[in-house]
Amino acid sequence: MTNKPNNKQVFTTGEAAKICSVSQQTIIRCFDSGRLQGFKVPGSRFRRIPRAELVRFMQQNNMDLAELGPSMLQVLVIGLSAAETDSIIQTHASGHNVKIHHANDAWEAGFKAKEYSPELILLSTAVQGVQKSSIRSTLVTQSGIEPMVVIVEKSNTNIHAPAQNIGQQEIIKQAVLELLSA
Numbered sequence: 001m002t003n004k005p006n007n008k009q010v011f012t013t014g015e016a017a018k019i020c021s022v023s024q025q026t027i028i029r030c031f032d033s034g035r036l037q038g039f040k041v042p043g044s045r046f047r048r049i050p051r052a053e054l055v056r057f058m059q060q061n062n063m064d065l066a067e068l069g070p071s072m073l074q075v076l077v078i079g080l081s082a083a084e085t086d087s088i089i090q091t092h093a094s095g096h097n098v099k100i101h102h103a104n105d106a107w108e109a110g111f112k113a114k115e116y117s118p119e120l121i122l123l124s125t126a127v128q129g130v131q132k133s134s135i136r137s138t139l140v141t142q143s144g145i146e147p148m149v150v151i152v153e154k155s156n157t158n159i160h161a162p163a164q165n166i167g168q169q170e171i172i173k174q175a176v177l178e179l180l181s182a
Contacts (some may be wrong), residue, residue, distance in 0.1 A: 011049045019067045020058060032055070052117045072097045073179070074116045078109045079124030080152060088169050092176040106130045113147075120179045121149045122172060150175040 008015070013031065017024040021181050030036040036057045038049035049057075051068075058065055073096055075087050086100055101116055104111035106129035113121070125131060152171050 009051045011051070011054055013047050013049070019054065020061075021067070022061055050117075056176055071121070072099050074118040074122045075100045075117040075122070076103065076109065076112055076116065076147075077101070077122045077174075078130060079105075080105045080122060084168065085111050085122060085172055089171045089176055092173050093180060096180060099168035118147050120175060121147050122152050122175065123149060125151060125153050147180050148175065 011019070014024050016036075017027045020027065027036065027049075028047065031038055031049070036049060037053045037122045038047055040047055054167050055068065056067065057063075058068075073093060074182060075098060077100060080102075082100075082102060089098060089100055099116075101118065103112050103125065109127070109130055112118075150171060152168055
């Protein structure tokens with residue numbers, strides 16, 4: 001069973017060439033010249049290209065992204081529980097392939113942001129040491145992707161505060177809808 005392009009996160013130069021409708025040698029030249037970023041497999045000469053970089057390269061060169069299939073929307077939720085966010089995100093992103101990652105602190109958020117290059121980051125005001133501008137600039141520098149970073153007021157676990165929870169749900173809903181309409 002082979003992976004379809006819409007499930008893959010890392011591509012060989014041959015796979016990238018097929019998706020871009022160019023020769024493998026063209027992809028290798030773009031890789032070696034720095035126009036296409038990726039990494040070499042340790043101990044070999046084989047090159048690998050992350051999905052986000054291939055998408056960036058294709059967009060920059062006005063190539064058709066249809067060959068990649070539907071992409072997976074990456075969402076990073078920092079400082080909010082899955083119970084508070086996941087059902088809202090899934091409901092409002094229905095029909096889209098969504099992967100939700102959670103982090104509880106700035107350290108974990110940094111690693112997950114680097115690994116997954118999320119398009120949407122939901123950040124709780126309760127998390128210390130995470131700055132919206134720092135997240136955005138780091139991801140743009142590292143991956144070329146500018147994420148939408150949305151500050152979400154941490155809901156009170158008090159049962160008598162449903163209005164605050166409704167506000168949080170609305171913020172998450174609006175962020176998902178805005179991202180999908182972009």
